[in-house]
Amino acid sequence: MPRGMWRPSLADMAAIEIRGLSRRFGSVQAVRDLTFEVGAGRVTGFIGPNGAGKSTTLRMLLGLVYADSGEGTFDGRLYRELDRPGTHVGAVLEEASFHPGRSGRNHLRVLAAAGDHPDSRVDEVLELVELSGAARRRVKGYSMGMRQRLAIAAALLGDPEVLILDEPTNGLDPPGIRWVRDLLRAEAARGRAVLVSSHLLSEVAQSVDDVVVISGGALRASGPIDQVLGANGIVATQVRSANAERLAALLSDAGMPVQREGTDLLVVPGVAPEEIGLVAAREGIALRELGAAGRSLEDVFLELTAEAA
């Protein structure tokens, strides 16, 4: 590429494009005219209440469920058109899709052979998900967390450019949830596009860059999480200090809309905590509390999804 020519950043490139996807099951319109994109190098949360159509959407994207109309593509190609699809897309769709009598390692060997991945990759991904010690045990003896790690290992076999995970933290304990979040962030940092579904906005809010909210099978909101939440009143910062009066004056001088909420409490809508922390640090003002304020994530989530419910 010649110097100076515009080049899209990773975030500008849509690794997944969903266009007008619809599917009806009998009298239920599970997904209706759904359109959104997922960028490379970003974690995108696919959020909606149970029954919103998330799993159906992901399965249509992966060619497992047929769409009535519309399509989902990876770099412009349908899943079934991908050569060695496991090297393009890794998916974790359900926690229990294992033959219970097969060992974890053999489960991966089956998938590695089918996906034309080298056998050596099996041990690599087992190491990656910290399951090497249990690799030769039969899956029916695995805990929920171990099964989820095995499913993620299967998705990583082809070192794919896109990761799709359907409710990956369901049933996991806090360390397991943390492990999944760290993995998703690490994969995005490597330039992978990560699409992760959840029925809890609060569960993914800490780890996603973008969010797509659906309800009743229809798109309710999408975009960078700060924008989506900000547009719904979530972005406000609450700061508590013994020197609140002086801090309020400084913030006002900096053009921030400060609201006094008591003798030591300020609420600053539309401003991130980091910006307020910088002002306070620069002026040597000690803070007792600094964080997001306003309505809870659940409030926003319920509002976003209520209209179609």
Added chain:
Amino acid sequence: MTTLLRSELIKLRTTRTFVALAALAAGLSLLLTVLTGVLTDPTRDEIVTSVFANDTSSAFILVLAVIGITGEWRHRTITGALLAAPDRLRFLGAKTIAFAGAGVALSLLISAAVTIVGLLIVAVRGLPSPDAGELLEFIARSAGLAALLGAFGVGLGALIRNQVGAVVAVLAGTFMLEPILLAVVPEAGRYGPFVALPTSASGIDPEAVGLEEAGLLAPEPATLLLLGWIALAFAAGYAALRARDVES
């Protein structure tokens, strides 16, 4: 296709069901060989059919194939399988070839064991030795039949999908429907895929299995008709597999 075939063969080798049923087939075949070898006094013309025709692998591979394909739905491994191989025709084709190949391997192993045990019994009891050519032809037919029934089972399982229902259908066809049909309407029953055509294709003397009245077909046309049944089952199974959503 090679990669999918390799994957299917790993599946076969890494579940206890296959090993257990294969061992049961071998054990049953050897038991029948010992019983017929010890309890009967066949002539030279009868020796192969009586003592060496006890390979039960074709019946077992049929059930194993049905269990193998329906297990993909039962354990929901169909999702991972179709993510790795989105082309459902290739997936079903690889499974069909895998079970046909497994049928051949199982049949040859059991035939080898049956032959060794049978020859020992023949030598100890002083029974007439089997004709080597006839014996080898019988072993080859058994292996071919196991391949055919392995392939047939995959098609049936893809069509029925429910594991219990599919196994019950096979058992009902083998032990109830077809025997009844053979007894009541042999003109139709002789074309059945569970008993009549496999018996014909194996080259077993119908009299040895009590079907002398059924007017069974010769091995070659029976094999061709069995191939027709396999094509039908495969086409119907593929049509069902292609039409279905793969939901959780």
